[in-house]
Amino acid sequence: MTTSQAELLPATRRALSHRIAVAQSEGRAPSxxxxxxxxxxxxxxxxxxxxxxxxxxxxxxxxxxxITKTFTAVLVLRLRDEGLVDLGDPLEKYLPGTGAGEATIAELLAHTGGLAAESPAPWWERTPGSLRPELVDVLGEQPLRHPVGRRFHYSNPGYTLLGALVEEVRGAAWEDVLRREVLEPLGLRRTSGRSRAPHAGGWAVHPWADVMLPEPAEDLGRMAPAGQLWSTTDDLARFAVFLARGDDRVLSAQSVQEMRTPAAPAETADLAAGTGYGLGLQLQHRDGRLLAGHSGSLPGFLANLTFSVEDDMAAVVLANCTSGPQVTAVAADLIGIVAEAEPRIPEPWRPLPEVDPAVLELTGQWYWGTQGFILRLMADGGVALEPLSGVGRRSQLRSNGDGTWTGLDGYYAGEVLRPVRRTDGSVSHLDLGSFVFTRQPYDEGAPVPGGVDPEGWSGIR
Incomplete structure (x- = not known):
């Protein structure tokens, strides 16, 4: 990816350099x-x-x-998009006999499959993968720690199972599939399962003295889909652009949007921290913006990739120490520095080239009971339903091409909006998931569940 330092103002570049200088110094990172x-x-x-x-x-x-987990999730979503698996399928359908087969593919992607956080001892990150040659060695005799689907519990073995699923369906090794289907199409030439020169060495920095110890770089074997990869800031910058925009050679924009849609129930602590998880992507609300991405750590290394779709920005931070710099916070700060110093300039407003009069007729004010809403026509042919008060149910809806729209988010996600017309062709009301929206509060000319008092509106009787 071409780097153009000149595109940022000098003051912005200095602020970015200052932020990572503080992180490296205070975090005592070798680099x-x-x-x-x-x-x-x-x-x-x-x-x-x-x-x-x-x-x-x-x-x-x-x-x-x-961050390897996000790559594995992309491979699984590709299988789904090709119709080879369904995210609602239980793992048992493809990998029988694991002891974790009740969990669905979607639950494994979102860490809600109930699996243990780690494989049985010894610590898998600092020992050879040859100690765990089979899935049973990764999962142990009791793979589950929680009821399947009930709570978010981060699980490294869960992504080992997803890697095994990819291998089973594709009939090839996980890393070979990754190279062929993701790395090569996206031009990630410096991302690999094993290190290639030039590469950093991993270090443990003593917590109470400025001395270091080299960390072993183990081959993780079966656990590779959960954490094996090496990469660069340049490659991860390219990958971040893909995760924000999609690339039809790998995954569509709609599928990568699905990855960053919350898919796991939040724990109380998560709600307080503003964090969540999608399908292979971590989510966080920070300083008023929604960020997606993933962090990573193995003995000797820390990593983070974070992006903001709204700001059309991303940041990557990599360090070669077991602990120290808070790379997730640093990445979020780098985005914030640029977004605040050089706010994104919006595209010029332009009128639509054409619009269907029958759709234009639907825009404007509507009422659900006594609550007022506005229906707006969007540039892509969809519509947005927003409460007049600013508080209440809202949703964006995509056009189905037949005069109806389907909700994309919020309370009305998946629900169908359908205009109901009278015999003369005029619009009587909107039907949205059985809710009746009328031009006037409880419009007598439209069907309203429960009816309308024949005496009409009045003061205290």
Whole structure:
């Protein structure tokens, strides 16, 4: 991905450099690299290192840990889009006998399958994958910790199962499928299962002294789909653009939007922190913006990829230490620095080239009972239903091409909006999931469940 430093103002670039300098210094990281993406292009790259005269660039590999899970989720969504699996299918349909087969594919993607967080001892991140050659070695004798589908519980073995699902359906190794179906189409030439020079070494920094210990770089074996990959800020910047916009060679815009749609029930602590999980993507509300992405860690490395669709921006932060810099917060801060210093300039308003009069007729004010709403026509042919008070149920709805619309979000997600016309062709009311919307509160000329008092509106009787 071409990096153009000149696209950001000098003051903005300095603020970004200051943020990662503080993170590297206070976090005591041997090195820390970062990148910012805006409007689909990398516009800034920065690095800080403890080695004088040398700083890693955007092509140096770091291990990215659980960001690997997002790549695995993309492979699973591809299987779904090709009709080879259904996200509602239980795992047992494809991988019988695991002991975790009751969980659906969607539940495994969203970490709601009830599985344990980790594989049985010894610690899988710091021991050879050869110790766990089969799925039973990853899952153990009692794979479940919670009732299936009831709660979010982050599970590394769950993504091992998803990797095994990909291998079973494709008839090829997970890494080979990943290279063929994702890495090569997206041009991620420096993302791989094993490190390739130039790459950073992983270090453990002593918590109470400025000394270091090298960390082993284990091959994770069966656990690879949960955390094996190495990558660079340049490759992850490209991947972030894909996750925000989609690429029909890999996944459509609609499918990547589905990935960043909340799919797991939030714990009380998650609600307080403004965090959630989609299908292979972590979600967070921070400083008034919705961010999606994923963090990653393995002994010797920390990683984060974060993007904001609304701001059309992304940030990547990689460090080569087991603990220290809060890379998730740093990535969010990098986006915030640019978004606030150089706010996105909206596209010019332009009138629609044409509009169906029958659709235009539906716009304006409607009432559900006594609550007022506005129906607006959107540029893509969809409509938006918004409460006049600003508080209440709202939804965007896509056109079905037959004079009806289907809700995309909120209370009316999946519900169908249908205009009901009288015999003369005029609109009587809107039907939205059985709710009747009329031009006047409880319009006598439209069917209203429960009827309308024949004495009409009045004061106190």
């Amino acid at each position: 820390l690299v970062a990148a910012v993406v805006r409007d689909g292009q990398a516009v800034w790259h920065g690095a800080r290192t403890s080695v004088d005269g040398h700083a890693p660039d955007e092509n140096v590999q770091y291990r990215i840990g659980s």
